[in-house]
Amino acid sequence: MAAIASTAASPGAHSEKHPKGLYVLFATEMWERFSYYSMLAMFTLYLRDTTGEGFAWSSDNATKLYANYLMFVYASPLIGGWLADRKLGYRKAVMIGGLFFMAGHLLLSFRSMTAVYAALTCLVIGNGLFKPNISAMVGNLYPEGSHLKDRAYNIFYMGINVGAFMAPVVAEFVKGRFGFHIAFAVAAAGMAVSVATLWKFKKHVEDADRQLIGAKTAAHGSAVAVDAPPASVSHQDAGRARRQETIDAVPEWKRIGALIVIFLIVIVFWMVFHQNGSTMTYWANENTDWKVTGIISNAINPMWVIILTFPLVAFWRWLDSKGMEPSTPVKMAIGMFLTGAAFFVLYVGAKVGEGTVTDGNMYNFKVSPMWLLGAYGVLTLGELMLSPMGLSLVSKVAPVRFRGVMMGGWFMATAIGNKLTQIGELWDDWLHSSFWLLLSGLAVFMAIVLLFLLRPLKKAMPGV
Incomplete structure (x- = not known):
């Protein structure tokens, strides 16, 4: 699986400063988490909404669907990582995952239960392809044993949390003025920024698109793949x-x-x-x-x-x-x-x-x-x-x-x-x-x- 990938030496990785690729991946992940947590902050309230925008679901039904969604989201890196290892490569898997994320959030901007279930399917697929593989790419920017790697994962983890913090703040503002569906569309826009960032600056992460083995990097990468802090914390x-x-x-x-x-x-x-x-x-x-x-x-x-x-x-x-x-x-x-x-x-x-x-x-x-x-x-x-x-x-x-x-x-x-x-x-x-x-x-x-x-x-x- 990609989250169990190790590191590869890359140009500049031996220097005393972080490679530019780290900041590309930081921004890519930050905007992806902005997208993901915008949706998650609103989802159960959207299902329970009684104003006509949502579906007036009971708390029981909303909580059940939320739980099932999270279960598949957190299991999905197993399959997405395997696909990246065997078929796609990391950067391509991340790009494809980002497109699935965009589709999922756009589908939620339409009021339809069919659209909701299709959106959740897209989001699970997107998460499986995106999360473990961008986490692996961070480690692959550095040679095994680099003293910068622990710090890199700490910086990357901050990117996750900056995006997660911004998401509900923006969602609260947009939903309050324009409603749930426009707020879900804003989540899709955040994902578009994420994909565009990785595409525009792809030359800085080309050396991270490879598979090697290393247990410590595996632990760091797999942790941030599910938004847990890296072990260095x-x-x-x-x-x-x-x-x-x-x-x-x-x-x-x-x-x-x-x-x-x-x-x-x-x-x-x-x-x-x-x-x-x-x-x-x-x-x-x-x-x-x-x-x-x-x-x-x-x-x-x-x-x-x-x-x-x-x-x-x-x-x-x-x-x-x-x-x-x-x-x-x-x-x-x-x-x-x-x-x-x-x-x-x-x-x-x-x-x-x-x-x-x-x-x-x-x-x-x-x-x-x-x-x-x-x-x-x-x-x-x-x-x-x-x-x-x-x-x-x-x-x-x-x-x-x-x-x-x-x-x-x-x-x-x-x-x-x-x-x-x-x-x-x-x-x-x-x-x-x-x-x-x-x-x-x-x-x-x-x-x-x-x-x-x-x-x-x-x-x-x-x-x-």
């Missing part, structure tokens, strides 16, 4: 070489078993984290006291990512210099506890709101936006501590002969977790406070399980 790769020999001495079955535990954590994390496009958007739209719609709430997570990422990297380096940096399983447990804490913040906010109800309708209340802003801040910190870990661990811990299979397992675990966001169907059946407490409890339960398994995990993954 978690400071995992320090001292990698001196640990690998120790890990290789551990029996294969123990290492595979440890990774399966990590996959289970990943499933629960994405199940609760990606409530952001459904129930957290409903909460922002209907239960938050502000003068905007729930669309804008989708800008909060990337805002916190931009704010928190580099301070967190500096914090890990400081702990490492003191010999106090926690192991990867401990970081993951802390990340899950923070995820649980984020939804507990929303639980408290919902209890406060429910306490103000006077008409008997326990859903009819509004609370301060600070509850949502605070919850997202804690959730984002949990994300930055947990989500970089998965693919980096696979690249380091999986036996070489099973590495491809275990990489695929990580993608499938992510897809399953996104399918399980369908738990949001309980939104209208339970009190909002009870729903948030359920999500908090699931995350905390997995954190406790991880703590109980720390000793065997450390034995199966020594030094990580």
Whole structure:
């Protein structure tokens, strides 16, 4: 698969500055994510819209379609990467994927359920061809072992989040003045800018269109392929070489078993984290006291990512210099506890709101936006501590002969977790406070399980 591609030396890659191709790929990815997250910020609210623009769907039906869409989106890099490796090449796959993205968003600018399903099909195909292969191209700009590569993926990850931040802000403005369908057309225009950028400056990325092998680059590329932070954000790769020999001495079955535990954590994390496009958007739209719609709430997570990422990297380096940096399983447990804490913040906010109800309708209340802003801040910190870990661990811990299979397992675990966001169907059946407490409890339960398994995990993954 293309996300498991490595790097190739390219002109200028040995210098002390990043090649121009990185900035081409940064801009291409930023505008693609602008396009993608514009659609995602509006999608469930569009389905539920009762003004005549949307389809007046129930929350249950909107959440179910959202969950199914995300499942296919997060599984699609497996096929798109394979096609790029075997048939298309990376740049051609990215260009074709971009055209599918444009078609999908344009279809959503017409009010038709047939158009909606055709659009989702195009978007899944587009994501599968675009995301893993542009991520692989970033790594291919640099020779294996280049000290610039980690920084390149951090810069690229910022491009993802800049696009993800701009998208809901622009969508909120355009939808408020011109409606959903014009806003979806703006998403298509963003994708056109992305494709045009790659086409116009293609000479700067020609050397990135090749396939080699390298586990560390695979981990970085596969992480950003699903918008997770690269492993360098978690400071995992320090001292990698001196640990690998120790890990290789551990029996294969123990290492595979440890990774399966990590996959289970990943499933629960994405199940609760990606409530952001459904129930957290409903909460922002209907239960938050502000003068905007729930669309804008989708800008909060990337805002916190931009704010928190580099301070967190500096914090890990400081702990490492003191010999106090926690192991990867401990970081993951802390990340899950923070995820649980984020939804507990929303639980408290919902209890406060429910306490103000006077008409008997326990859903009819509004609370301060600070509850949502605070919850997202804690959730984002949990994300930055947990989500970089998965693919980096696979690249380091999986036996070489099973590495491809275990990489695929990580993608499938992510897809399953996104399918399980369908738990949001309980939104209208339970009190909002009870729903948030359920999500908090699931995350905390997995954190406790991880703590109980720390000793065997450390034995199966020594030094990580």
